[in-house]
Amino acid sequence: MNATARYKEIANILQVEIASGAWGVGDKLPAEPELIKRFEASRTTIRQALAELRDAGLVQMKHGVGVFVSPPRVVKRLDSRERLSRARRERNEGAFLAEAKAQGFAPTSSVRVWFEPAQDFAELFGIEETAELCVRDRVMRADGKPVMLAVSRLPREITRGTALEEVDTGPGGAFARLEELGFELTSHEEIVGARMPDANEKQMLELTSGPVLTVQRRTYSNGRLVEVNDMVMPGASYELRYTWDAD
Amino acid sequence: MNATARYKEIANILQVEIASGAWGVGDKLPAEPELIKRFEASRTTIRQALAELRDAGLVQMKHGVGVFVSPPRVVKRLDSRERLSRARRERNEGAFLAEAKAQGFAPTSSVRVWFEPAQDFAELFGIEETAELCVRDRVMRADGKPVMLAVSRLPREITRGTALEEVDTGPGGAFARLEELGFELTSHEEIVGARMPDANEKQMLELTSGPVLTVQRRTYSNGRLVEVNDMVMPGASYELRYTWDAD
DNA sequence: AAGTGGTCTAGACCACAAT
DNA sequence: TTGTGGTCTAGACCACTTT
Incomplete structure (x- = not known):
């Protein structure tokens, strides 16, 4: 060079x-x-x-x-700990809708729900590969512009016949429904990475350049994994914030 | 197309x-x-x-x-909570050296230390713009290959005349020194983003493609911000892991 | 010196969006 | 239809690494 x-x-x-x-x-x-x-x-x-x-x-x-x-990096700063708090849910707010409201844009989200064998997720959930998962594939939009892709997977053993298999999970979102079903949410784990988007993500997020942030969130109820949520968002417009007390 | x-x-x-x-x-x-x-x-x-x-x-x-x-994505999964624990420090291990040892590669790191006015960091630290910061600029290497850039900033008011202004901060690393100085570390905050590397980062990390993960870690001692550490690492080879208990 | 990738040229045709 | 960016060609010279 x-x-x-x-x-x-x-x-x-x-x-x-x-x-x-x-x-x-x-x-x-x-x-x-x-x-x-x-x-x-x-x-x-x-x-x-x-x-x-x-x-x-x-x-x-x-x-x-x-x-x-392009517009300068306008960052949505997500605080995972706060946004998943029970207090939020008790105000009947799902994480995404609440954030949207706070930041003054019009949130919409489209959802597709289907069922499929656990396959690659079997080991993670500790179930058979042929056991069914409920898959909730969502596209979150702010003022019509797509800002996040999220694919949520839950064992169908848990979701069968509940609102979790509906497009609209109701007030407080999926987590509120899980707690009503007796699955007290006790801990969360998020695994964050960065990579270039694939062709589909580029199209869905209307990206023309730059990387995406990926987050896999695993939610546990008393040691049992109840949800795996794979999220993809444009790197240019997101920051993720994590806080914890020193031990 | x-x-x-x-x-x-x-x-x-x-x-x-x-x-x-x-x-x-x-x-x-x-x-x-x-x-x-x-x-x-x-x-x-x-x-x-x-x-x-x-x-x-x-x-x-x-x-x-x-x-x-290229080798397939070999991910170093960093658990921020665990890696910054006091237990670690009491085993005289800085976070990076400990991880390196655990993963079986030979860690080296070069450090440059200097002092400069707080400027853009003044507001964050709550000090004057002209107040000096101690800046520790490090390049971490594993088996000779650079894997992370880290620029750490501390108020010189805290570091003056201590090992924190030396190239080698001694056993347990900088956090151990801070605690010896009476700054009990009480909480951490990490802000994660993804972007394309600039020319300098590309060179330093020997990157030829792909995004970087950026982490700004803010460490507090009883409400007082004592360190801001800006880290940059190749997106392809890192995953960050955060865990917390539901509230 | 030979072989490799890095940069650059001048020109062509195609695909998309606005007029 | 016009102007835009998207793709492609054939060839040239340069810079880096190894022999």
């Missing part, structure tokens, strides 16, 4: 100009032919520079339309 | 072949000229396909050498 590859140089110039407000959020950058003239570079090089900006999350490229300045 | 862009098609074929073991971990893929012949595509297209594999974390491209199959 050169000390300063031309495309990186161009990317850097554009980055500085964006940062200094030469184009505002949502503005269209000059089209490629203009950039080619301005920087006296080939289209390939210009596009390589734009790809850098895209990968850095600074711009969004829309086929047939143009390249647009 | 075509239903199947040629470069994606090629990337997919290679991906399947890698997955099925056509080349083992660490093996060199055929050089670009060979791939050009095999797929009857231009070099640009081949390289676009290889870039896809690189971005997916499947291969690593080494300038002047070749393209190599």
Whole structure:
């Protein structure tokens, strides 16, 4: 690699100009032919520079339309401990709806529910591979924009014939129903990772660049695993917050 | 975009072949000229396909050498609660060294220490912007390979004249020293995010692709913030684990 | 010196969205 | 229809690593 590859140089110039407000959020950058003239570079090089900006999350490229300045990282900070508290549930608020309300956007979520053999999750739940799970596949949206994918799995042994198998789990959400069924929720575990989204996630989350944060939450009732929830959210717009007392 | 862009098609074929073991971990893929012949595509297209594999974390491209199959995601699962426990410290183990030992790799870490005005951290610490911070900039390595960057900041009011301003903080690490100084550590807060690495992080972590996980840990002693530690690690090789009891 | 990947050019055609 | 970005070609030269 050169000390300063031309495309990186161009990317850097554009980055500085964006940062200094030469184009505002949502503005269209000059089209490629203009950039080619301005920087006296080939289209390939210009596009390589734009790809850098895209990968850095600074711009969004829309086929047939143009390249647009992305909004600055607006972070939703999720506090897992607080958001799963019983107090919340007793106010009849599911975690997502409550947060949405607090942050002043209109939350919607679509849910699909189905049943399938435990397979890869059998060991985790300590059940047979052929035992059925209730799968709740949700897309959370804020003001119509998708902000999180969540796939929740519970042993059907627990959910059979309950509201947990309905699209609408009712006031307080799924956790409230679990407690009504006698499953006192005693502990949570969250496993956090980061990776690039796959094609489906890109489409569902309307992502054009950048990584996703993944969280697998495991919820236990007196030592028994009752729910595994796999969540995927855009890395650019989420921070996760965890707090604990020192022992 | 075509239903199947040629470069994606090629990337997919290679991906399947890698997955099925056509080349083992660490093996060199055929050089670009060979791939050009095999797929009857231009070099640009081949390289676009290889870039896809690189971005997916499947291969690593080494300038002047070749393209190599990356090891499968080997995840270090960090449990923040456990790793910061007092029990650990009383065994004279800093968090990183202890983990390294447990996982059977040779840990090394280089440290630079300096002092600077609090500036952006003033509000967080509740001190003057001109008040000095002790900054400990560390690179953690496992078997010589960098695995984490960590920049720790403490008010110099606390660290002045102590081992915390030395390169080697001694047995049990910085937290042990803080407690000896009378700062009983009472709570921790970690804020987790994901983003693409900047140029410096890419170089320091020897990253060729993929996102980084960022963690800002804030450590409190009876309500007083005593340390802010900004950590950056490759997303592909880390998972963070948090557990807590339901309230 | 030979072989590898890194960057760049000039040009072409295609797919998408707005007019 | 026009202008946009998406993909692709054929070739060139450069930089890095190994022989």
